[in-house]
Amino acid sequence: MLAALLTAHGLERLAVSPVPIPVLGAQEVLVEVQALGVNQLDLNVIAGIGPGAAAALPRIPGIDPVGIIRAVGDSVDAERIGEPVVVKPNIPCGSCTFCAQGSEARCPRQTVIGVHRDGGAAEFVAVPASSAIARGELDAGLAVGMLHSLPIVLQALRAAGDVHEGQTVAISGATGVLGEVAAHYARHRGARVITVSRRPAPQLDDVQNIVAETRQLAARVRDVAPAGVDLALDTTGSAEVASALLGTLAWGATLSVCSASVSTELRVDLRQFYLGRHRLVGSASADYVDVRDAIALTAEGAVTPRIDSRYSLATITSAYERFSHPDRLGKVVIDVS
Ligand SMILES: [Zn+2]
Structure with missing residues (x-):
């Protein structure tokens, strides 16, 4: 062969x-x-x-x-x-x-x-x-x-309690493969979806893309979601972006990270983190059930x-x-x- x-x-x-x-x-x-x-x-x-x-x-x-x-x-x-x-x-x-x-x-x-x-x-x-x-x-x-994207995203979002109807979800890395399938999935679950990226992402129905530099990211998300987001997912692998996403979290919200390829030192405002009852979860790879569900979601067209x-x-x-x-x-x- x-x-x-x-x-x-x-x-x-x-x-x-x-x-x-x-x-x-x-x-x-x-x-x-x-x-x-x-x-x-x-x-x-x-x-x-x-x-x-x-x-x-x-x-x-x-x-x-x-x-x-x-x-x-x-x-x-x-x-x-x-x-x-x-x-x-x-x-x-x-x-x-x-x-x-x-x-x-x-x-x-x-x-x-x-x-x-x-x-x-x-x-x-x-x-x-x-x-x-x-x-x-x-x-x-x-x-x-x-x-090698959707099962990882499912794992990361489910580790944060999964996405539910009526929630607001922020996803970084909207121009990447992980970010785009995450946006499809969160939309499919009935959430309001805000994606962030440094260059414009492809237009997706019912998904709001914010183009911002990392230092403006939290403020720009807060402009459109003043109470903050219920769940934030970093797919960029950049600790700077993940740190910025912490500033978008609503009361009791979770930041989930599923990559750490660009930089690794997260900055956390500890007072904001504990007073806001925030959570931080890390996920790598996927369960068998995530792969089976990813196959079904793709086959039914929920994620393309x-x-x-x-x-x-x-x-x-x-x-x-x-x-x-x-x-x-x-x-x-x-x-x-
Ligand atoms: Zn084992």
Whole structure:
């Protein structure tokens, strides 16, 4: 089979090459990959930095493949052959107290497809059967568009008590993939949705986009929501933006963060925080139920992930380059078959 194989760090050391089809373990399935997305973690693996430094080389990257099960290990129901699936990027350990509660996102021993084991930038990938989640009729491109964003957003919003009708919700990073699917979901739940971004976001019905520099963010949100917001979600990974969002919170409201990629030192006005009965929650990765719900929300059209561009496996290097382009709006998809 063909796969994008990283033999040393650097994008120039990623080459599409023939490699053996993976041998299946008893609890695994073999997925024929239709498509996968480009994510910051892939670039970290390629550069050998941050969480990507955990990847031993040579490595096939690709954390979020979608495809069709073509073979199953000895302990897996053979009826799954032919099933269209998405592959959940984070693999929980399955045996800790968090996993036992169905709270897999909080598992402290998670590994990641395309980091700790070979990923989906290949014609076939072997994954744990539990990580391959049925997607029914959902289109492969749409599945990739939502797979590493919507489940994370669901996890982050649910950790803050979820979104309810009549609430006002502020979401940062409106031009990003996470921010846009979060806005779709919050609107679907019946909330008033205010998004903030540094450049204008695509117009969404019933969503108010505020374009503001970070230092003006809280005041600009307060202009349109004087009592503050019931829930704020930071998707930018910028501690400055998250700090500013704390200034938008209404009495008893929660700030949820689901990324910390740009800067990390949060500034909290402790008096405002405790007198306002505020809460702060952090979420990373997702539970199985978040992935299943994300599939259903996308299939019913409640959330429509934006696709920026599509590339073939042969041009995967261009896909990774496109990801960092300042004009990118939406998911970069790599079509494999
Ligand atoms: Zn666990």
